Amino acid sequence: MPAIILGHPCRDEIIIGDEKSYRPGGPSYFQSHVFEQLGYDFEVMCHSPIYLMDCFAQGGYYWLVPNDAHHVFTNEYPDKDNMDIRVQSSNFPKIPITVDQLKDYLFEGKAIDAFIINPLNPYDFPIDTIEYLKTYDVPIYMSIQGFLRRKENKAVKLAPNKRIAEIVKGADTIFLDENEAQYVPLDELDVGEIVITNGSKGSRILGEDEIRIDAIESDNVVDTTGCGDTFMAAYIICKLEGYTSRQAGNFASMIASEKTQYEGPYKKVYIS
Numbered sequence: 367m368p369a370i371i372l373g374h375p376c377r378d379e380i381i382i383g384d385e386k387s388y389r390p391g392g393p394s395y396f397q398s399h400v401f402e403q404l405g406y407d408f409e410v411m412c413h414s415p416i417y418l419m420d421c422f423a424q425g426g427y428y429w430l431v432p433n434d435a436h437h438v439f440t441n442e443y444p445d446k447d448n449m450d451i452r453v454q455s456s457n458f459p460k461i462p463i464t465v466d467q468l469k470d471y472l473f474e475g476k477a478i479d480a481f482i483i484n485p486l487n488p489y490d491f492p493i494d495t496i497e498y499l500k501t502y503d504v505p506i507y508m509s510i511q512g513f514l515r516r517k518e519n520k521a522v523k524l525a526p527n528k529r530i531a532e533i534v535k536g537a538d539t540i541f542l543d544e545n546e547a548q549y550v551p552l553d554e555l556d557v558g559e560i561v562i563t564n565g566s567k568g569s570r571i572l573g574e575d576e577i578r579i580d581a582i583e584s585d586n587v588v589d590t591t592g593c594g595d596t597f598m599a600a601y602i603i604c605k606l607e608g609y610t611s612r613q614a615g616n617f618a619s620m621i622a623s624e625k626t627q628y629e630g631p632y633k634k635v636y637i638s
Contacts, residue, residue: 367477368407368427369606371397372463372491372499373484373509375418376437380591383443389630390421391439393484393509396592398423399631400599400621406606407479411471413461423631429471435459437486439522441591454522456515460489465498472502479606480505480538484595485512488527496533505538507602509595514542514549524549531555539605541598559611561601563594569619571611579615582623589629596632597622 371394378391394410395418401408402423409426413433422428442453472478481499483506485491490512499506513533516525526549527533534540538558542550547562552572559573564581571577600621604614625632 367479368409369401369480369482369602370472370478371401371408371410371426371482371484372412373482374412374437374461374486374490375414375421376439376486377418378591379438379440380589381440381442387629390418391592392437392486393595393598395422396595396631397482397484397599398426399633400596401603402426403632403634404600404603404621406603411463411468413463431463431467433461435461437461439486443590455520456487456517456522457520458487458489458515458517462489462492463495464492465495468495468498478502478504480507480602482599482602483508485509487512487515487517493529493533500536505606506536507539507541507598507605508534508537509541509598510534510550511542511546514546526550539602541594541601543594561598561615563597565590565593569597569615571615573611577612577615579612579619582619584623584626587626590626592631593622593625596625599632 373394374392375390375395376392378389380387394412398410402425411429413431415434415436438457440455513527514524516523530550531554535556540557541561544562544564559571561571563569566581568581569579597618600618601614604617624635
């Protein structure tokens with residue numbers, strides 16, 4: 367059965383020092399390549415202009431809602447020797463995935479392993495869409511960064527979301543980074559576990575106990591954009607295959623480290 371990846375691709379502008387490049391991006395884009403490379407069945411449901419769809423991994427099934435409106439992000443790394451520092455801006459489009467669209471896609475009796483929810487901003491997943499997905503008796507994995515994003519001019523800023531506890535309630539695992547965690551009442555969330563990443567400093571998993579996961583250093587860091595999405599996908603695959611949270615975290619750390627060694631999405635390097 368497939369894992370259903372929900373979330374829009376985007377167009378990324380990457381600025382590292384004085385160098386600028388353009389490429390596809392977004393969690394669903396990066397995650398599709400991890401699922402394909404690691405051989406796990408997946409599908410993607412999203413809004414997208416046609417030209418961005420060519421960049422997804424080829425191994426999955428795609429339910430596309432054609433839409434010329436799409437996310438554009440600028441990711442600027444002012445110090446190329448410290449890729450943990452990023453300045454981000456976006457156009458903040460309003461292109462929600464609605465219940466009616468999901469009902470067209472999730473026909474009765476459709477086999478599903480899990481839902482993976484990836485908002486890029488608070489408009490992508492209205493609360494009624496989240497509640498509808500919760501009616502399916504399958505695990506829900508959710509990145510929450512988009513629910514915390516706010517627009518100041520074109521800059522992306524973080525702010526508390528007063529409905530975050532309601533949004534994530536019942537999720538098996540939610541994902542965020544240490545910076546985003548400052549805006550979330552972690553102790554008040556009714557979720558299975560919380561995975562908090564921190565770039566080259568590793569990650570931690572909050573469940574019955576706290577599990578610390580070391581980052582795996584790379585001697586050749588080329589591109590860190592999409593590493594969090596890569597980590598998330600690898601972690602989810604391990605959990606769906608029955609591994610422990612510690613095993614999933616260590617594996618995801620290795621996969622994210624491999625991804626930093628080249629531009630673009632994850633490509634299988636060491637895994638046979």
